[in-house]
Amino acid sequence: MVKVHLEVKRQFRLGDKGEKFKKELLDLLASDGVLYMEAVTPRGFTGRGAKSYKVINKGDNSREIRNEVFYLPYVNDGTGIYGRGSPIVPKNAKVLHFWAGGAPHAGTEVFAKSVRGQPGQHFVEKGARDIANSVEKVAVVAARRTFG
Numbered sequence: 001m002v003k004v005h006l007e008v009k010r011q012f013r014l015g016d017k018g019e020k021f022k023k024e025l026l027d028l029l030a031s032d033g034v035l036y037m038e039a040v041t042p043r044g045f046t047g048r049g050a051k052s053y054k055v056i057n058k059g060d061n062s063r064e065i066r067n068e069v070f071y072l073p074y075v076n077d078g079t080g081i082y083g084r085g086s087p088i089v090p091k092n093a094k095v096l097h098f099w100a101g102g103a104p105h106a107g108t109e110v111f112a113k114s115v116r117g118q119p120g121q122h123f124v125e126k127g128a129r130d131i132a133n134s135v136e137k138v139a140v141v142a143a144r145r146t147f148g
Contacts, residue, residue: 002072004037004065004128005058006030017146022061025142030055030063032134037065037127042075045103049075076124080117087114 006029008022034053041050049069056064080088090096096115101107 021146078120
């Protein structure tokens with residue numbers, strides 16, 4: 001599971017407009033954050049990982065951008081020697097069997113005793129950095145919507 005947590009910790013002492021501004025800011029950051037995360041997530045063969053982001057409302061001061069596609073942590077952090085530090089080897093067979101370059105029967109059939117794995121692509125960090133860099137612009141939009 002991939003999570004990006006957005007939270008406003010500072011209190012805005014502007015009465016009802018301050019609370020409205022805080023809510024507007026969080027909602028805009030969350031919706032824009034989904035777009036940023038979709039843009040940096042590797043597409044792969046189906047693009048399912050990039051299309052599965054959703055916003056979870058965690059109360060008045062918090063939003064969470066979540067993606068529950070099971071394989072995304074492996075793509076982000078790496079596998080084999082790039083992730084856990086050891087090559088990928090078969091558990092119950094003599095060789096690994098997979099299709100390189102696409103879906104089954106569309107790429108090249110591969111048999112291997114071990115594979116190195118894949119390096120991590122660190123897209124979550126890139127997306128979080130993009131969201132953090134957009135806070136000032138989003139705050140201006142939220143202020144214009146709230147205060148006129």
